[in-house]
Amino acid sequence: MEVFTRDDAGYAVVADPAFLNAAVIAGLYGVPASGVQIFRLPQLRVVKISFPRPVSQGSLRDRDMHAGQHHVPLALLPLPGTP
Template sequence: MSETLAEGRTLADLAIEVRSKNAGPFWVTMELFMRDSEGYAIVADESFINEQVVSGLYGVDARSIQIFRIPSLNVVKVSFPRPISQGSLRDRDIHAGQHHVPLARMRVLGE
C-alpha cells in the first residue's frame, strides 16, 4: 500500500500540477493547479493554506508571504522571499524547483 493511500490524500493528489520556481533572484513562487473546482475549494480555503501554514512549512516570516487565489483558473499561488538569494554560494536549488515538495505533501484532512 502506498504512503498516500495509507495516510490519506495529499494536495498533489488533488492537483494537476504543483510546482515551484524563482520569481526573480530573491523570491520563490509556488503554484497549485487544481484538477477541478472541488479541489480548488479545499486549497483556496483560508483555514487550509494561509500565511501561518506556509510560514511553518518553510520557516519564513508570515508577514512576507503572499497568497493569490485565482478561482477562474482553479489556481493558488504562494510567494515568499528566498532564504538565500539565487546563485549565492549556499544556494542548493538555484531554480527553486524543489521548494514545492512540502506543500504538495500536505495531507487533506477529512479524506
C-alpha cells in the same frame, strides 16, 4: 509556487484560508508569515504562493537555484479529511 487544481472541488480545498494560509506556509518553509503572499485565482483554479527566498538565487548557499524542490513541503501537507 503555484498550486494548480483539476476541478472546482479541488480548488475549493486548497483555496480555503482555513487550510492554506500565511501561517501554514511560514511553518512549512521556515519563513516569516508577514512575508508570505497568497493569491487565489478561481478562474484558473490556481493558488499562487510567494515568499522571499532565504538566500539569493545563484549564491553559494543556494541549494535549489530554480526552486524546483520548493513544492515538496507543500505536497506533503495532508489534505483535510485524510490521515
